[in-house]
Amino acid sequence: MTAVDARVDLGTTRHGSGAIVREMVARNLRGIRRQPATFVPTLIMPVFFVITFSGAYGFAGRAFGNGNAMSWYAPMAIIQGASFAGMTMGLSTARDFESGFFDRFLLAPMSRATLLGGAIAAALVRALVTTLVVLVVAMIGGVAIPGGALGIATLVLSALGIAVVAALWALGLVYRVQNTNVGPLIQVGIFMAIFLSTAQVPISAMSGWLPGVARINPMTNVLRLARAGFVPDELNPPSGFGVGWAEMWPGLLALGATIAVLAVFALRGMRRLTP
Amino acid sequence: MTATVAADVVVNRPSPVRQSLLLSRRAVFAVLRQPQVLVPSIFFPLFFAALNAAAFDRITSEQPVFAAQFDSFLDFLLPATVLQGVLFGSTQAGTEMANDIENGFFDRLLASPVSRTSILVGRLAGGAVLGAVQALFFTAVLVVFGARIDGGVGAVAVLVVCAALLGVGIGGFGVMLGIRTGSSEAVQGAFPLIFVLMFTSSAFFPRELMTGWYRTVATYNPISWILEALRDLISIGWSFRDAAVAIAVSAAVAVLAIALSLRALRRRLAVAA
Numbered sequence: 098m099t100a101v102d103a104r105v106d107l108g109t110t111r112h113g114s115g116a117i118v119r120e121m122v123a124r125n126l127r128g129i130r131r132q133p134a135t136f137v138p139t140l141i142m143p144v145f146f147v148i149t150f151s152g153a154y155g156f157a158g159r160a161f162g163n164g165n166a167m168s169w170y171a172p173m174a175i176i177q178g179a180s181f182a183g184m185t186m187g188l189s190t191a192r193d194f195e196s197g198f199f200d201r202f203l204l205a206p207m208s209r210a211t212l213l214g215g216a217i218a219a220a221l222v223r224a225l226v227t228t229l230v231v232l233v234v235a236m237i238g239g240v241a242i243p244g245g246a247l248g249i250a251t252l253v254l255s256a257l258g259i260a261v262v263a264a265l266w267a268l269g270l271v272y273r274v275q276n277t278n279v280g281p282l283i284q285v286g287i288f289m290a291i292f293l294s295t296a297q298v299p300i301s302a303m304s305g306w307l308p309g310v311a312r313i314n315p316m317t318n319v320l321r322l323a324r325a326g327f328v329p330d331e332l333n334p335p336s337g338f339g340v341g342w343a344e345m346w347p348g349l350l351a352l353g354a355t356i357a358v359l360a361v362f363a364l365r366g367m368r369r370l371t372p
Numbered sequence: 373m374t375a376t377v378a379a380d381v382v383v384n385r386p387s388p389v390r391q392s393l394l395l396s397r398r399a400v401f402a403v404l405r406q407p408q409v410l411v412p413s414i415f416f417p418l419f420f421a422a423l424n425a426a427a428f429d430r431i432t433s434e435q436p437v438f439a440a441q442f443d444s445f446l447d448f449l450l451p452a453t454v455l456q457g458v459l460f461g462s463t464q465a466g467t468e469m470a471n472d473i474e475n476g477f478f479d480r481l482l483a484s485p486v487s488r489t490s491i492l493v494g495r496l497a498g499g500a501v502l503g504a505v506q507a508l509f510f511t512a513v514l515v516v517f518g519a520r521i522d523g524g525v526g527a528v529a530v531l532v533v534c535a536a537l538l539g540v541g542i543g544g545f546g547v548m549l550g551i552r553t554g555s556s557e558a559v560q561g562a563f564p565l566i567f568v569l570m571f572t573s574s575a576f577f578p579r580e581l582m583t584g585w586y587r588t589v590a591t592y593n594p595i596s597w598i599l600e601a602l603r604d605l606i607s608i609g610w611s612f613r614d615a616a617v618a619i620a621v622s623a624a625v626a627v628l629a630i631a632l633s634l635r636a637l638r639r640r641l642a643v644a645a
Contacts, residue, residue: 145568152586153577157431281411289419297427307426 114211121215122222128189129223136223139185143178143231147171150297151238161299161328168242171235172252172323173296178227179256180263180287186220187267187283194275209367217264224260228253241327247340248326251348255323258352263287265359272366290316315351322348388487395486395494400501402468403461413460413506418513421446421453424576437580442607446519451602452575453514454531455595457506458538459566463559465499466546470556482644492637495547496540496630503539507532523605530615531602537622538598542566544629551636575599597621 129136151167161169193199202212232249242248267283274282293307294316300308311317321330321344330344386394403410429445432438442448472478481491511521511528521527545566549559570576572586573595582590590596601618604611 142567145571149571149577149586152584153582154431155583156435156581285411285415288416292419292423297424298431302431303427304430305426307423 114208114214117207117211118215118218121212122219125186125189125219126222135185135189139178139181139223140227140230142181143174143227144234146174146177147231147235147238150174157302165239165241165328167235167238167240168327169299169324171231171240172255172327173291173320174235175228175231175252175256176259176320176323177291177296178231179224179260180291182223182227183220183260183263183265184267184283184287185223186216186264187271188277188280189219190216190268191271191275191277191279194271195277199275203370209370210364213268213363213367216268217261220260220264221257224256225253228256244326244340251325251340251345252323252327255319255348255352258356259319262352262355262359265356265363269359269363269366272363272370290314295320315355318347318351320348322352385485388490391486391490392493392497395490396497396501399465399468399495399498403464403498403502410461413457413464414509416460417453417457417510420456421449421510421514422517424449432578432581435578435581438578441603443520444518446514446517447607448578448603449576450511450514450519450521450606451531451599452570454507454510454535455538455570455575455599457510458503458535459542459570461502461506462499462539462542463546463566465495465543466548466550466559467556469495469547469550470554470559473550473554474556482641488637488641489634492547492630492633496543496633499539499543500536501539503535503537504532506539507535519606521606522608523610526610526615527602527605530605530618534598534602534618534622537619537626541622541625541629544626544633548629548633548636551633551640569593569595573599594621594625 147167147170150170150173154161154170155166157166190199193202232252236242244251266286270279270283270286273279293310294314295311296316300311300317303311324330325340325344325348425444425446432442432445432448438448469478472481478491482488508528511519511531515521523530546559546562549562550556553559572589573593574582574590575595577590579587579590579596579600598618598621601614601621604614605618
């Protein structure tokens with residue numbers, strides 16, 4: 098009997114990484130159907146933020162660059178929704194640890210990187226759904242998108258990037274703590290990163306300690322990228338409105354660097370799981 | 373012999389008030405033993421108070437309607453910060469009730485000679501104590517950072533009473549959900565709905581500056597009535613009318629929540645019987 102035959106007899110045929118990632122995404126989506134309570138709030142909250150913030154601060158439209166408060170708040174809510182998607186994947190993995198299901202993943206003949214990739218792919222799918230829903234709501238609400246299709250593309254790109262960032266942060270913590278008690282810590286990190294930036298108001302409208310923090314927070318550059326097609330750039334005002342490289346590269350760099358650092362954080366956490 | 377034992381059991385059975393006190397003590401200690409549960413209810417309200425004061429102070433102070441009443445956005449935020457802390461903390465009452473059902477402790481309580489009402493009162497009284505402590509803590513912190521309370525000690529007392537009542541009220545809705553579903557995840561999943569109630573009020577945004585349907589919703593939201601009465605007490609000065617409005621609306625929320633959670637408890641007991 099050859100080695101190949103033995104593998105077939107034992108039923109241990111290894112699937113490709115792509116197929117495993119697809120299965121992990123499908124399992125996650127089935128989880129949404131079985132427990133909508135774990136997904137619906139993360140969809141409703143960003144929609145709700147767009148409506149409330151735009152409604153409440155409509156009077157200060159000029160402070161946001163183009164007189165339309167929704168153009169300022171819709172990208173922020175989408176980024177927030179994408180971060181929820183990443184965060185939820187962390188919590189879902191924590192529940193797998195508590196139920197013992199994650200041990201079965203570790204026993205399965207697949208690479209650890211594929212396991213991480215599957216979770217991130219699921220976060221991306223969730224983030225894409227949230228992004229599209231919030232965008233449609235914002236369009237119904239009258240959001241102005243002078244940047245057109247390119248503006249929407251940069252917004253979607255930033256949202257997906259933040260979903261990866263949030264998932265890597267959440268998974269890195271979950272691999273270390275291995276239970277759902279880590280939830281508040283995940284939330285605190287993500288909320289601080291988002292809100293200590295230009296999420297709520299432009300730097301020119303801030304006062305006190307906040308402008309100094311917002312200037313050095315990489316999230317400010319990600320939000321510049323997300324808003325490139327929606328409001329004129331505050332830090333590097335273009336001569337005419339458009340989505341230019343000058344507004345895009347700081348955000349792309351911020352995303353790339355954060356993803357690289359957090360990928361190392363998550364992979365090191367995963368390495369601790371196996372002797 | 374049997375009769376003697378039974379008599380002893382009856383003699384040693386604590387009064388319903390003592391039962392409630394013991395159960396409320398258990399509720400408070402359950403929260404104190406889990407620092408990770410306390411983090412959101414302490415950290416987030418303070419974080420958002422500091423953040424929103426720095427973010428919105430300039431925009432709102434440029435509006436004459438706002439500047440006429442408030443010295444700073446921090447003064448405006450004080451009642452909302454307390455309420456936010458109470459909301460975060462009170463959800464825990466529902467989660468803990470659901471946990472008791474999930475892990476079987478609720479059934480053990482039912483099997484013991486504990487008054488059924490004490491189970492509920494104990495849980496909600498714990499929420500009231502935590503709400504009052506949170507109100508005092510947040511007020512102290514914000515005053516240190518420059519918030520002014522023109523209504524003096526009276527205004528702080530009303531703030532504490534309202535926080536305790538809302539601790540019972542919001543906790544009561546959580547407990548009702550916990551009893552009905554028996555699932556801590558379902559209770560936590562409903563938590564954003566409480567946030568919806570808060571964001572559609574004048575908690576973080578001055579109602580005078582709102583427009584359209586958003587202003588209409590905020591006007592009819594009872595949370596706005598409580599917060600605006602408290603804000604007048606804080607920024608204008610003591611007024612019996614404002615104190616009465618704040619306490620009466622908070623008490624109404626608490627009574628409604630208690631009634632709903634009692635109903636849920638009776639239904640569960642009827643099904644169990």
